[in-house]
Amino acid sequence: MRVNDALLGVVLLLLASAMIWLTAYFPSFPGQDYGPALFPRLLGAGLILCALLLIRRGYAARRQGEAWVTLAPWWSRPGLVVSFLAMPMAVLAYLFFAETLGFIPLAFVLLLALFLWFGERPLRALPVAAVATLLINWFFSDMMRVPLPRGLLTGIL
Amino acid sequence: MDAVLTAFGLVFDPSVMLVILGAAVFGMFVGAMPGLTATMATALLVPVTFFMDPVPSLGAIVTATAMAIFAGDIPAAMLRMPGTPASAAYADESFLMTKKGELDLNLGVNVVFSALGGIVGVVFLVLCAPALAELALNFSSFEYFWLACLGLTCAVFIGTGNPVKGFVSLLIGLSVGCIGIDPAAGVPRFTFDNVDLMSGVNFIAVMIGAFAVSELLRGGVALHQEGHVIVPQVGNVFRGVGGVLRRYWVNFVRGSLLGTLIGALPGAGADIAAWVSYAVSKRFSRTPEKFGTGHLEGIVEATSSNNSAVAGAWIPALVFGIPGDSITAIVIGVLYMKGMNPGPTVFTENPQFIYAVFITFILANLIMVPLGWAAIKSMKQVLRIPRALLLPLILLFCIVGAFAMTNSGYGIVLMLIFGVLGWFMEENGIPVAPMILGLVLGEMLEQNFMTSMIKSDGAWLPFFERPIAGTLGVMTILVWLLMMARGARAALQRPAASGGGLAGPTQESSGASSPP
Numbered sequence: 001m002r003v004n005d006a007l008l009g010v011v012l013l014l015l016a017s018a019m020i021w022l023t024a025y026f027p028s029f030p031g032q033d034y035g036p037a038l039f040p041r042l043l044g045a046g047l048i049l050c051a052l053l054l055i056r057r058g059y060a061a062r063r064q065g066e067a068w069v070t071l072a073p074w075w076s077r078p079g080l081v082v083s084f085l086a087m088p089m090a091v092l093a094y095l096f097f098a099e100t101l102g103f104i105p106l107a108f109v110l111l112l113a114l115f116l117w118f119g120e121r122p123l124r125a126l127p128v129a130a131v132a133t134l135l136i137n138w139f140f141s142d143m144m145r146v147p148l149p150r151g152l153l154t155g156i157l
Numbered sequence: 158m159d160a161v162l163t164a165f166g167l168v169f170d171p172s173v174m175l176v177i178l179g180a181a182v183f184g185m186f187v188g189a190m191p192g193l194t195a196t197m198a199t200a201l202l203v204p205v206t207f208f209m210d211p212v213p214s215l216g217a218i219v220t221a222t223a224m225a226i227f228a229g230d231i232p233a234a235m236l237r238m239p240g241t242p243a244s245a246a247y248a249d250e251s252f253l254m255t256k257k258g259e260l261d262l263n264l265g266v267n268v269v270f271s272a273l274g275g276i277v278g279v280v281f282l283v284l285c286a287p288a289l290a291e292l293a294l295n296f297s298s299f300e301y302f303w304l305a306c307l308g309l310t311c312a313v314f315i316g317t318g319n320p321v322k323g324f325v326s327l328l329i330g331l332s333v334g335c336i337g338i339d340p341a342a343g344v345p346r347f348t349f350d351n352v353d354l355m356s357g358v359n360f361i362a363v364m365i366g367a368f369a370v371s372e373l374l375r376g377g378v379a380l381h382q383e384g385h386v387i388v389p390q391v392g393n394v395f396r397g398v399g400g401v402l403r404r405y406w407v408n409f410v411r412g413s414l415l416g417t418l419i420g421a422l423p424g425a426g427a428d429i430a431a432w433v434s435y436a437v438s439k440r441f442s443r444t445p446e447k448f449g450t451g452h453l454e455g456i457v458e459a460t461s462s463n464n465s466a467v468a469g470a471w472i473p474a475l476v477f478g479i480p481g482d483s484i485t486a487i488v489i490g491v492l493y494m495k496g497m498n499p500g501p502t503v504f505t506e507n508p509q510f511i512y513a514v515f516i517t518f519i520l521a522n523l524i525m526v527p528l529g530w531a532a533i534k535s536m537k538q539v540l541r542i543p544r545a546l547l548l549p550l551i552l553l554f555c556i557v558g559a560f561a562m563t564n565s566g567y568g569i570v571l572m573l574i575f576g577v578l579g580w581f582m583e584e585n586g587i588p589v590a591p592m593i594l595g596l597v598l599g600e601m602l603e604q605n606f607m608t609s610m611i612k613s614d615g616a617w618l619p620f621f622e623r624p625i626a627g628t629l630g631v632m633t634i635l636v637w638l639l640m641m642a643r644g645a646r647a648a649l650q651r652p653a654a655s656g657g658g659l660a661g662p663t664q665e666s667s668g669a670s671s672p673p
Binding site for chain 2: 002003008012022023026027029034035038039040043046050053054074080084086087088090091092094095098103107110111114115119120125128132133139144146147148
């Protein structure tokens with residue numbers, strides 16, 4: 001997904017302005033002109049400068065016929081778009097359901113779903129998903145004492 | 158001398174050796190797998206090494222990266238698919254050799270010269286780092302401020318063909334680094350009263366996102382477009398390598414030296430070292446017409462160069478806390494987590510750890526030869542591992558790893574945000590490495606800047622009054638002026654034409670998974 005530089009520039013301009021505006025609320029120390037706001041303001045100014053250069057350049061490219069947004073060819077194929085979104089979706093699903101379902105059931109389901117979507121045979125996907133989930137759980141939860149959520153399995157494990 | 162002996166004891170502990178061996182195999186695998194990069198290997202290793210002692214965790218990172226940079230050569234030679242971006246420079250040349258029936262010699266040269274180049278890099282690391290550390294002991298906040306500025310400028314200057322986009326990336330990284338408690342006054346900034354944001358942005362989680370998740374996003378789409386690959390048969394790879402060393406020793410020496418230097422420059426790592434060395438080799442060759450027909454000369458120089466860069470990058474990282482490439486950017490994070498803040502004081506307070514890093518580096522380059530041979534022989538099996546299984550497994554590993562960094566969903570959120578952002582930036586020709594460098598160096602830069610400002614009571618002159626600070630300051634400003642002059646000239650000449658292409662070879666991300 002290629003976005004015209006001018007659009008990037010506008011977004012950066014807005015973000016940098018917001019950043020500088022927020023620094024106005026930082027506390028200042030009497031008799032000292034350089035407090036916690038100084039560094040972010042300098043960065044914001046730099047970003048605004050870059051944004052203006054990008055806008056100028058993007059505008060010139062636009063006049064030469066560049067589209068505002070250019071999508072890679074695979075965006076027109078729904079299957080590939082789902083493949084692209086599958087991984088971030090899986091991460092979101094983990095964020096939303098990890099506490100209630102717990103690591104083991106959720107990781108197993110997510111792995112299995114991704115394996116199958118990417119075209120793996122169920123006969124191979126099932127055992128790999130199960131073993132990988134248990135291995136990662138063993139390594140991080142038991143060996144490294146990372147508090148992976150237990151969810152449904154609270155009290156059983 | 159005591160410290161050296163202690164270091165030997167630390168490294169040659171059986172459990173540490175086991176970790177190093179495991180990391181070596183892991184590095185070989187990641188490097189040999191097209192589409193998985195050495196930086197990704199490091200980012201994935203951090204959650205695993207998080208709970209280890211400093212020596213095994215640093216040893217694991219050192220070994221895995223050295224192996225990965227070599228292993229990237231194997232699929233480049235066999236299939237014309239560089240395993241890591243560092244092998245991209247000579248993938249075509251290697252594959253042409255294979256077509257001429259010289260695969261064995263090619264692989265032998267790759268493994269032997271990778272190891273030799275790596276050792277040259279280590280020698281310079283061992284010689285230069287302590288000497289520089291001694292010098293750096295006299296540095297004050299002014300010197301560090303300019304050093305950080307120069308390092309970051311360097312990262313933008315070398316790392317991209319498009320300085321404006323490089324600066325955008327850098328400034329985003331520095332701005333994100335401002336989130337949290339400000340280092341000088343202790344005031345919370347941009348936290349919106351959120352407890353997670355108060356602790357700042359965990360940059361290991363960010364790197365797992367920017368270097369691993371973004372790669373997975375690309376890989377997910379590429380999965381359906383891959384055909385089957387045929388791995389050619391390999392014979393005795395070491396036959397004739399000695400002759401190559403006698404014939405092309407100049408290339409080897411020049412490649413290793415240049416690689417170390419480029420590695421030590423902030424922002425440029427093994428991939429850029431390989432491109433530059435390949436070009437230098439062609440420029441000074443007596444037979445430049447043979448380049449591009451399956452000629453060994455450039456391969457010798459570039460494969461020595463990219464491995465020496467791995468060690469070179471550690472010089473500024475250990476001495477000044479300024480990473481030489483994106484791998485050492487992660488290493489600096491690990492050093493902070495282990496309580497050994499990088500800088501000249503590590504050399505006096507914890508010299509045994511520094512020596513342990515040196516020893517591991519030498520060890521890694523020595524075991525590279527037998528392990529590399531094994532990797533070459535088992536390449537068929539490695540490539541048979543279905544990517545439909547591999548990519549989701551890496552994703553789950555990323556999720557758990559990012560979670561372990563904060564013990565909360567916050568790490569995963571950061572990983573996701575920066576994964577998508579990293580993907581988007583690469584798509585638009587904005588390099589990711591300067592952002593990571595900015596995030597890592599932001600706090601140090603601001604702290605030294607504010608300390609200097611307070612010391613000088615707001616005046617700018619003291620920034621140039623000390624001799625080293627003055628030299629560094631003038632150098633930095635000269636580089637800035639040079640960049641501005643270039644930018645202005647380009648803008649005057651052809652304002653429209655600069656919108657598109659970016660210098661392809663310098664991107665860290667790999668289009669490596671898709672053969673051209």
